[in-house]
Amino acid sequence: MSKGSLVIVGSGIRSISQFTLEAIVHIEKADKVFYCVTDPATAGYIAGKNANSVDLCVHYGNSKPREETYIEMAEVMLESVRTGLNVVGVFYGHPGGFVSPSRRALTIARSEGYKSLMLPGISAEDCLFADLLIDPSYPGLQTVEATDLMIRNRPLQTSSHVVIYQVGFMGQGDFNFKGIKNDKFHYLVQRLKMEYGVDHPIINYKAAVLPLAQSTIQRYTIGALSTADVQGTIDSTSTFYIPPKTLLPVTNLDIVADTFNVSHPIQFTHPPLWADPNMDIPSLYGVPENEVIARAESHTPPAEYQPYAATPAMQKLMEKLSLDPEYREKYLASPTTVTQSVEGLDKHEITALSRGDPALIHCTMCGADPNVSSTLNAHSPEFKPGESRESI
Numbered sequence: 001m002s003k004g005s006l007v008i009v010g011s012g013i014r015s016i017s018q019f020t021l022e023a024i025v026h027i028e029k030a031d032k033v034f035y036c037v038t039d040p041a042t043a044g045y046i047a048g049k050n051a052n053s054v055d056l057c058v059h060y061g062n063s064k065p066r067e068e069t070y071i072e073m074a075e076v077m078l079e080s081v082r083t084g085l086n087v088v089g090v091f092y093g094h095p096g097g098f099v100s101p102s103r104r105a106l107t108i109a110r111s112e113g114y115k116s117l118m119l120p121g122i123s124a125e126d127c128l129f130a131d132l133l134i135d136p137s138y139p140g141l142q143t144v145e146a147t148d149l150m151i152r153n154r155p156l157q158t159s160s161h162v163v164i165y166q167v168g169f170m171g172q173g174d175f176n177f178k179g180i181k182n183d184k185f186h187y188l189v190q191r192l193k194m195e196y197g198v199d200h201p202i203i204n205y206k207a208a209v210l211p212l213a214q215s216t217i218q219r220y221t222i223g224a225l226s227t228a229d230v231q232g233t234i235d236s237t238s239t240f241y242i243p244p245k246t247l248l249p250v251t252n253l254d255i256v257a258d259t260f261n262v263s264h265p266i267q268f269t270h271p272p273l274w275a276d277p278n279m280d281i282p283s284l285y286g287v288p289e290n291e292v293i294a295r296a297e298s299h300t301p302p303a304e305y306q307p308y309a310a311t312p313a314m315q316k317l318m319e320k321l322s323l324d325p326e327y328r329e330k331y332l333a334s335p336t337t338v339t340q341s342v343e344g345l346d347k348h349e350i351t352a353l354s355r356g357d358p359a360l361i362h363c364t365m366c367g368a369d370p371n372v373s374s375t376l377n378a379h380s381p382e383f384k385p386g387e388s389r390e391s392i
Contacts, residue, residue, distance in 0.1 A: 002113040004081040007088045008102045010095040010121015013207045015041045018122040024049065025323050026088050026119070034077050035090035036101075039209050046090055056089075056101070066100075073101035074108065081114050094123035098145065098165055124239050125163055127207035131215045132241060134161055139247050146240075147171050150187050156195050159248045164188075164240040182234065189225045196245055198223030203241040204234055309367035313344030317353070318365070332356070 007026050012018020027033055027049045035046050036056040047053045059072040080087045089095070095102045096118055109116040125143060128134060134141075140160035146167045148154065156162055171184035192202070199221050206216035222242075224230045310318075321328050331338040335356035339345070345353070352364040 003084040005086045005115040005117075006077060006081050006105060006109045007086075007116070008095045008106055008118040009088060009090055010119065010123075011035075011037050011042050011046075011090050011092050012122035013093055013124055013127050013209060014122075015039045015210050016045045017211065019045075020119065020121070021323055023090070023119055023121070026325060027090065029086070029325065030088035031085040032080050033088045033090060034073075034080075036073065037090065037092045041210070042092070050088075070100040070104065074105040077101075077105045078108055081109055082112075091121075094121045094126075095119070097123050097125075124165070124205075124207045127215065128163065128205050128239060128241060131207070131217060132203065132205070134241070136161060139244055146188055147184075150191060156191075158195055158245040160244055162240075162242040164242070166236075167240050168234050168236040168238045182231070185231065185234070186226070189222070192222045192225070192242070196222050196242065200245060201243060204230075205239045205241050206235075206237045207239075209237075306366040306368045308365065310365040311344055311346055311349060313342055314346075314349045314353075314365060317342055317345075318361075 007030070009020075009023035009026055011023070027046060030050055031052065033046060033050045033053040034056050035043065035053060037043055037046070043055060054076075056073045056076070059069045059076070061069070077087055077089050089102055089105060091099050091102050093099070102118065106116045106118055129136065140157065141163065142157040142160050143163045143165070144154060144156075145165045147170055149156075149164065150170070167185070167188060168182055170182055170188055192200075196202075202220050202222050202225070204216070204218040204220060208215040218233055220230055321331060327338075336354045339350055339353040342353075348364050349361075352360040
């Protein structure tokens with residue numbers, strides 16, 4: 001493999017606070033850092049973590065096609081990788097979602113034989129889930145990009161949550177520091193009226209960026225999107241959330257009853273928490289919920305429950321493996337050598353770490369019973385439940 005590497009990380013949406021610990025370590029240890037973020041505090045934070053940092057936003061230009069900018073951003077990172085440097089690229093939000101230069105650079109780096117990696121970050125959609133109490137698993141989620149939705153005439157799943165990105169610059173392929181005219185927005189409004197009707201609710205959501213700010217949650221009807229006042233609130237940071245128009249009924253009751261062992265699964269369906277707070281929402285303390293709460297007082301932990309049981313040495317080692325990529329590479333190259341250098345591990349931890357088996361390590365840290373854990377039973381037959389965990 002060629003010398004030089006590329007790691008792409010996300011800074012999240014909210015200034016500084018949504019960096020992951022893993023991303024920070026990579027920034028600190030990089031030979032060179034390139035970043036494209038939306039607020040100066042985050043830019044300053046990156047520069048403070050690594051003095052050899054470069055702002056990719058200099059590649060934007062008024063009326064310059066975005067695609068040209070993104071190609072330049074990718075290439076400038078690749079040029080440093082090709083000189084043998086360990087490079088980190090930082091992009092706001094999730095670095096793989098609605099981000100072209102990160103994926104282009106990684107794809108090319110891998111094709112040229114360089115080590116490359118993308119780490120996840122918190123996206124605007126993640127912030128939306130938290131602020132609006134959205135569970136994408138119920139009743140399902142569709143995420144689309146506004147322009148792509150229109151030019152491909154993609155079908156909308158109106159029985160699910162729908163999130164539409166980049167509604168503030170419909171059909172705009174270039175960039176302008178003074179802002180972009182959203183003069184194609186009416187096409188999207190027409191489509192939404194056709195799918196949902198003018199009275200269906202919609203939320204114009206803007207995740208908070210600066211630490212002193214609050215997320216913007218503006219509730220409209222789809223019909224109101226045609227008015228100038230409402231359109232004036234929609235900008236490049238806007239993301240639309242549309243609640244379900246209808247919920248699909250449970251139709252295959254035989255499978256549901258067999259899977260959940262209930263005769264009437266409908267009663268276990270949660271009320272729609274995404275509803276407007278001014279609307280009447282079914283009580284969250286119905287008869288089934290109150291019965292569950294009453295029974296909770298008599299609950300005892302099951303025999304199969306295995307609490308955390310690692311030695312301090314094991315915990316410290318796992319933290320270092322999680323947060324120090326160089327040390328992790330050293331361990332992966334020779335698990336036994338690294339394990340033998342650590343004092344304070346018990347014999348079961350030594351066995352698990354020396355084998356480098358993630359499942360075995362997990363079970364060992366929980367003191368798992370091999371009769372319960374088939375994975376541990378297969379790899380560590382010498383483990384005996386209840387045996388002393390004294391370090392050796």
